[in-house]
Amino acid sequence: MESNLLRVDLTTGEIKSEIIGHEVFEKWVGGSGINNWIMWQHFLTHDINCDPRSPDNIFVFGVGPLAGSGAGSGVKGRITFKSPCYDMFGDSAGGGKFPYMVRFSGYEYIAITGKAPKPVYLHICNDEVSLHDASHLWGKDTKETHEILQRDLGDYPSKTHTLSIGQAGENQVGIAGVVSDALRIHARCGGGAVLGSKNLKAIAVQGSGGIKIKRPEGIMKWSDVFRQSLDANEAVYGFKRRGTLGAVEMYQHIGSHFWRNNQGNKFRGEGITSDNWVKRFHKYSEVCSSDCFIACDAKYKIDGTESEAAKKYVGETFRRPEYLTTGSAAGALDVRDWAEVAHWGKITNDYGIDNQDLSCSISFLMEIKQHGLISDDDVANLFGHSQSLEWGNMDDIEALVESIVYQSNPFGKLFGDGPYKGALRYSEMMGQNFMKYAMYGKGGASFTEEMRPFPTWMNNMAVASRGADHLKGLGLIEKFQRRDLSQIYFGGPEAADLEVPTYKGASTAIIENQVALLNSYGVCMFHWMLDPAGYMPESYYGEAYRSITGVEHDSEMLMRDGERICNLEKAFNSRVGMRREHDTVCERWMWEPCPEGKYPGKVAADMFEPVLDEYYQWRGWDVRSGLQTRAKLEELDLGDVADVLEADGALARG
């Protein structure tokens, strides 16, 4: 296995190609693993404490070796950078056609540094790579940008696919995302602000090359079994039909939504159910990530008859909302009409902004207004005019979204980096402590689901290397109470038992390694929930990985590779000063009892510390400081990383 890395220095305009050799794959697997390695190398010669919006930051795009090979459910590309909103390690995955096309361009990894003197876009057409003026694209949303580039660059030698930022990224809003083909957003951590700070509006790619497979017969056989196994499970068809919206009913039943800034955990009103979506809004699944055998995505087009609010959006067409889009609109902001939830998904995608941090910024302000902690005058000071802050009022919400996207008033400027920094700044400005109402986990990142009854899920939020998130530790053994899986992982049922802390931290530690592998392979994670083989990225996917790359690592070695990747992310965060005290969650989750649902009365504090201790123990890190030990790093063949950490005073003593 060998791959090409495209290095683009926007300051000088220099473009060069490097070979990523087989030995790099042996150590870093591919995809997010190699992205991490590229970024780590970069910050050995650049100041890691730089302003993430400065030319010193790096933006890496990468796509793993299983992507586009028929192995796995869907291609996922990955962007990696230092996060401007959380000031730590940042990365984000996204699907669509862009990463698929990148695979055929010959450059699977793209590293962007410096800053262009004026707005540009990068055009990769097989081995012809060039920078072009983007002044005609500046100010456009991601949809328009994509359409213009697709039209201008045409269909030869292949269709054009794009990665672009919207107005939020241009204005360097900390929580801005990067959007693939105007449909799928790499939302988390603020990659859009990094591109905006570099004056890079878009990357357009055309590729007509091929991917060489080491053992084609191996991968064909693997793919057949993979497809047959998925085909045998009727739940897959439910998933094709509803996508992640199927979670709406389940979360409603057990009490796991994030209603009104998590003052509750059930949606109010009857409108927001997946049944309602299917009945009124469902048009056949027409859009899909490339190379996906499941195809859980669908398109809608509003004709105005679907619901009361639909009249406002006649003709609007976009993707079916995902669960977290729904969780942020119908949950955090209490929007009760599907047309408005769908519209929320569309505008956040068009502006290119993360709907998690965005919704929690807005719901924070709505809640303190609800409690009468700020007056109408205070609100008017934030917006420059009177502004209603009514829960669920989509027109109010859109005004608040625009404030942040265009940075047009004090509210937008205060909350551009999400609810945590926003609430801190606002508390300081008002001389009053509002932090009780800021909803966040590690790094100040927010997440619109009820966490309190779920100790593993909570632990995920506290330790994820990119800030509060479920997609690193994926605590599904516990959330779905999979006693059967707990038995397989730990030889006992405890990891699936919500009442005890046992194996909660351990399952985060192990699954983070597995997820790091999946992300490095470059495939979608949803297979995880739909097939038992999904839980075996080291053995099951390992077979596909070996067939494609010729990297002959067995399951045990691959698990170690996954652990190595996680440790590099951790090391990055240790270098920017993060310790055990940063692995925490907000006050409400920690201390305020879960108000309703099947598990009332729970608080994170019940099990938080023992679970965190267990996580560090299973990781082989120092429990007191949360830092890595030299012994662990050397075991993972990361002695050089230990040296760097030691020089920075970020290695555990002893």
Place this chain on the structure above:
Amino acid sequence: MITVNTEYHSHFKEITGLAGDSFELDEPLVSELAAKITEKYGAKMKALLIDPRTNDLNANGTMYVDSKGKRIFIDDTLEDGETIAFLVGIAGG
């Protein structure tokens, strides 16, 4: 003989066409409940509810909880008057 109520959500609701149901069981066993449900709703329900590899309830992409919010498995026992909710087990997005 006990009576167990069922609630069907999302994909389960689509297959059964019902929001809920009630079954009389000779033995208070999840296995008997599963057998009655698959018998009543046919092959499609069976493909959703039973994992042929394990003969347990299909755990992949599904969720079945009792009234306390505890997941049930095929070898669990049931109490008279219990309500079991059949849900889609999906997260994230």
Place this chain on the structure above:
Amino acid sequence: MSALPQKELVTGETWYQPGDEIPNVTTKLFALRNQCTECNVCEVACSLVHSPDGEINPQLSRIQINHAPDKQTKASPAGLGFVADICHHCGNPPPCAEVCPTDAFYYDPLTQAAVIDQDNCIQCMECVPGCPFDVVFVAPSGELLKCDLCGGDPVCVKACSTRPELLNVGKQYNRMPVLFYEEQPEFNRLSREEPVARDEVGMMQAMLERGEISSGA
């Protein structure tokens, strides 16, 4: 037709002799119009099985997925969203073979499908407009690409991710890929009926409304 060259298969089977009557292709491939999700798995799989050295390249696939809701092609005159374009194995001899100046087409004895012999093909591209359905494709290298039914077990059918449920094939619980063999009569009937589309929405909705398929998928 009688001028078509005869070849030996690598397996040693004998091809038809000049003047032999060639049986009809009974197994054909069709895609249910406008149900494709453009997942591209068929393109990936097709290019891989046809590659001599294990290369995946959708541009070398013999099936091409297009999302062109407004574009009318001969294969989809109504311009219906996603279309999986693939050889219909339409005639015997097929029009593409008939216009070939070098008689580079031969017949696979297992499937009776017409296949292009790349050694004899001079890449004049006469067969491209010769095809009534626009489904002979040109690779970037100039090579002509046409479906050969994979010797009877088409990989695109196995790879197809979209499998609407078919209620009217008897009592058995059954799903079929959007790509299918002609011999499956229900799909055959559906494929021949004029699709009813609402904007880009597609015939799936229409079929659902008519009760021809169930809403399971």
